[in-house]
Amino acid sequence: MTTTVQTHPDQPIDRATRDAMAAVYLAAYGDPDLPESRLDADDFADVTLTRHAGRAGFKLVLSTTDGQVSGYGYGFTGRRGQFWSDWLATTVPSDIVETWVGDHFELVDMVVDPAFRGQGVAGLLHDELVAGLPHERALLATVPGDRAAPRLYEGRGWQVVAADIDGDKALYGLDLRRPA
Numbered sequence: 130m131t132t133t134v135q136t137h138p139d140q141p142i143d144r145a146t147r148d149a150m151a152a153v154y155l156a157a158y159g160d161p162d163l164p165e166s167r168l169d170a171d172d173f174a175d176v177t178l179t180r181h182a183g184r185a186g187f188k189l190v191l192s193t194t195d196g197q198v199s200g201y202g203y204g205f206t207g208r209r210g211q212f213w214s215d216w217l218a219t220t221v222p223s224d225i226v227e228t229w230v231g232d233h234f235e236l237v238d239m240v241v242d243p244a245f246r247g248q249g250v251a252g253l254l255h256d257e258l259v260a261g262l263p264h265e266r267a268l269l270a271t272v273p274g275d276r277a278a279p280r281l282y283e284g285r286g287w288q289v290v291a292a293d294i295d296g297d298k299a300l301y302g303l304d305l306r307r308p309a
């Protein structure tokens with residue numbers, strides 16, 4: 130299988146791309162046989178993604194494997210006044226908030242269709258997503274352990290900066306500053 134990864138160039142995100150992302154979302158998080166799963170996937174693509182795409186610093190990367198969209202990853206500039214940044218500010222210790230929260234790149238999600246997993250697609254998406262970001266730091270939340278997502282991130286320089294922030298989830302940070 131051949132995979133290519135590209136940063137999506139257009140704003141707003143076109144219908145065909147949103148439909149392809151909804152299909153990946155459904156395959157990863159839902160049950161294609163359930164109408165409520167389909168509604169949830171459409172809501173992600175039409176409402177949540179569209180709202181996030183309007184934020185400063187938005188960046189979307191898409192992978193295509195053998196002609197089919199196999200995965201995506203995206204994020205935007207996280208700022209105080211947004212839900213997650215404000216929630217973090219009341220949840221993690223203040224020294225971490227001061228260092229990490231605000232004007233960070235917020236990696237919202239990275240998803241690969243189950244049919245294409247275990248072949249390095251997420252690694253390609255990750256590297257394209259963080260390449261050239263102007264931010265000094267990046268943040269995301271995921272459940273640590275011997276699982277695909279933490280393995281993916283920990284292998285690429287992300288570190289736990291606060292444990293147990295949301296149930297089992299940890300806050301992961303990546304220092305994006307480059308040596309002068």
Ligand SMILES: CC(C)(COP(=O)(O)OP(=O)(O)OC[C@H]1O[C@@H](n2cnc3c(N)ncnc32)[C@H](O)[C@@H]1OP(=O)(O)O)[C@@H](O)C(=O)NCCC(=O)NCCS
Pocket residue numbers: 157237238239240241242245246247248249250251252253269270271275276277278280281284
């Ligand atoms: C996490 C996810 C994106 C990984 O996609 P993928 O294309 O299969 O990942 P890759 O093949 O690029 O592998 C990434 C790393 O995870 C490891 N990995 C893959 N599957 C694994 C598994 N089941 N258990 C443990 N490690 C695993 C790989 O060995 C690789 O590690 P390496 O970089 O040290 O070699 C995919 O599992 C997914 O979409 N999960 C659901 C959504 C999700 O949880 N996203 C993260 C939210 S922050």
